[in-house]
Amino acid sequence: MASDDHCKTILQFFMLERVITVSSLADLMERITGSASNSDALINKINERIQEFSQKIVKATCEVTGDKMYVMIFTADEADVKSQLTKDQIDYFYPLMNNIITSSGSLALITALNMAPAVTMARVSLADAEKYIELFVLKRLLLLENGFLYLSPLTIAEFGPYITENYALDPCMLCKKMLVFGESCPSCSAPIHVQCFKDFLQNSKKAVKCPQCKEQLSVAA
Ligand SMILES: [Zn+2]
Ligand SMILES: [Zn+2]
Numbered sequence: 724m725a726s727d728d729h730c731k732t733i734l735q736f737f738m739l740e741r742v743i744t745v746s747s748l749a750d751l752m753e754r755i756t757g758s759a760s761n762s763d764a765l766i767n768k769i770n771e772r773i774q775e776f777s778q779k780i781v782k783a784t785c786e787v788t789g790d791k792m793y794v795m796i797f798t799a800d801e802a803d804v805k806s807q808l809t810k811d812q813i814d815y816f817y818p819l820m821n822n823i824i825t826s827s828g829s830l831a832l833i834t835a836l837n838m839a840p841a842v843t844m845a846r847v848s849l850a851d852a853e854k855y856i857e858l859f860v861l862k863r864l865l866l867l868e869n870g871f872l873y874l875s876p877l878t879i880a881e882f883g884p885y886i887t888e889n890y891a892l893d894p895c896m897l898c899k900k901m902l903v904f905g906e907s908c909p910s911c912s913a914p915i916h917v918q919c920f921k922d923f924l925q926n927s928k929k930a931v932k933c934p935q936c937k938e939q940l941s942v943a944a
Contacts, residue, residue, distance in 0.1 A: 729752070729914075731939075734773070736771070739832075740874070741794060742792055745782070745793065777797055778795060778796070778797055779795070784829065784895040786916060786919075787904065788920035790876075811924055814843050815842065818838065819835055819872070822835070823865075823873065824892070832871065833870075836849055837849070851917065856872070861880075863875050874903050886901065896908070897922075905917055905920075907935060908938065911933060911935050911938065
């Protein structure tokens with residue numbers, strides 16, 4: 724059972740890092756407490772304490788890497804992003820997020836850089852944009868993989884209500900949760916998270932059918 728001191732240590736970690744994979748948290752807790760302990764129970768305990776500060780730790784799966792993680796979010800209107808970024812950075816971040824969402828969840832870095840002057844009335848130059856994207860990645864707001872930008876699990880969790888309100892996104896056909904980046908059924912084009920699809924294939928013994936349109940998706944190995 725995690726003590727109050729353990730809670731404090733883990734909370735301090737979250738305040739600095741905001742994001743940790745489920746397995747790293749288990750390792751961290753084992754190092755702190757000296758034994759394997761229940762992460763969910765500890766997170767619940769921390770959440771009871773931080774809810775009065777409009778903060779919450781939630782579980783999320785990275786749409787790109789499939790990593791299961793805990794992310795610490797602010798539940799009050801994207802307030803944290805606004806306090807952490809300058810006005811120019813915010814004016815660039817929102818259109819960038821918009822373009823990523825409307826480009827099926829991934830945007831080429833070069834496109835992201837080139838759009839900066841146009842969406843900010845030239846207040847953000849190409850050189851600034853390069854620095855800002857580096858910052859967004861460092862702050863775990865965006866992921867940069869092989870020259871493409873994606874929304875991070877932190878951003879998807881924190882901006883969840885904003886995204887739901889502003890975009891008509893179909894949820895993942897398997898887990899029914901919000902999907903910004905993923906794959907889709909070739910027949911009915913229902914979206915599906917990459918990791919949900921992998922888990923689904925692994926758990927299916929024979930031919931795999933789309934849960935939505937019942938067409939064959941692929942044959943499990
Ligand atoms: Zn899913
Ligand atoms: Zn289908």
